[in-house]
Amino acid sequence: MSSFAAVSDKETKAKRDKVVAARARLRERFEAKATTSGSEGSGTGPANRHGMPKLPPGQTPAKATTWPVLDLGVTPRISNEEWQLEIRGLCEAPSTLRWHDLMNFEQVDEASDFHCVTTWSRMDIAFRGVRLIDVLASAHPSERASHIMCYATDGYCTNLSLTEALKPDVLLAYRAEGEPLSAEHGGPVRVITPQLYAWKGAKWICAIEFMDADRPGFWEKNGYSMTGNPWLDDRYS
Numbered sequence: 001m002s003s004f005a006a007v008s009d010k011e012t013k014a015k016r017d018k019v020v021a022a023r024a025r026l027r028e029r030f031e032a033k034a035t036t037s038g039s040e041g042s043g044t045g046p047a048n049r050h051g052m053p054k055l056p057p058g059q060t061p062a063k064a065t066t067w068p069v070l071d072l073g074v075t076p077r078i079s080n081e082e083w084q085l086e087i088r089g090l091c092e093a094p095s096t097l098r099w100h101d102l103m104n105f106e107q108v109d110e111a112s113d114f115h116c117v118t119t120w121s122r123m124d125i126a127f128r129g130v131r132l133i134d135v136l137a138s139a140h141p142s143e144r145a146s147h148i149m150c151y152a153t154d155g156y157c158t159n160l161s162l163t164e165a166l167k168p169d170v171l172l173a174y175r176a177e178g179e180p181l182s183a184e185h186g187g188p189v190r191v192i193t194p195q196l197y198a199w200k201g202a203k204w205i206c207a208i209e210f211m212d213a214d215r216p217g218f219w220e221k222n223g224y225s226m227t228g229n230p231w232l233d234d235r236y237s
């Protein structure tokens, strides 16, 4: 399910057509070199789980009512008005997005799974947000860009290959289960990477850098895998 906010004028429509075209071009580039990163790992939600209540190896379902909080221990409190996302690095159109810019992208609802490397999983969390691919495409990444680093306000960072980052259910999420995303879970805006362990989704996202090589983020420097594919039990390096 997805919808555009009311289209008010031609200019907005033209802008969105451009975004859609940029997204298509970018997706094409990366689908061509898609890796074999787990045939069952390329997305989640009931459809992508083939309708099976199946968990990645070594994972246990958390109670439907619990969504544990895991982070470095500080909880930034950021209002929607204060929130900013800087897009930089190897791209032709670096920019800083504000809340209203985020609202101008297509808004999508995705039920996604959330796999923590500490072995609990929450299935089918209802998220609302913007596809990361749309935001990345709007910055026109250069041909050399192969990875991104996501930076967060608490000093955290984590790396993603563009192949993973561009998958359609990777979101910049700002609502969960019908409520604004709480500060504890990374609100106002965090990354959700349903096909990867949850540490790959930066809470309180504040910057994204396009890179021409892979580089470890916080947990990746501390022994976690560079890729983090739960379907391959790909936890540590």
Ligand SMILES: Nc1nc2c(c(=O)[nH]1)N[C@H]1C(S)=C(S)[C@@H](COP(=O)(O)O)O[C@H]1N2
Residues within 6 Å of the ligand: 067, 068, 069, 070, 071, 072, 073, 116, 117, 152, 153, 154, 156, 184, 185, 186, 198, 199, 200, 201, 202, 203, 204
């Ligand atoms: N900014 C930031 N993002 C982060 C983390 C963090 O410490 N800081 N921890 C990661 C880890 S290890 C996990 S398991 C998930 C936990 O998200 P949750 O607290 O919403 O369950 O966030 C990830 N994103």
Ligand SMILES: [Mo]
Residues within 6 Å of the ligand: 070, 116, 117, 118, 198, 199
């Ligand atoms: Mo984690």
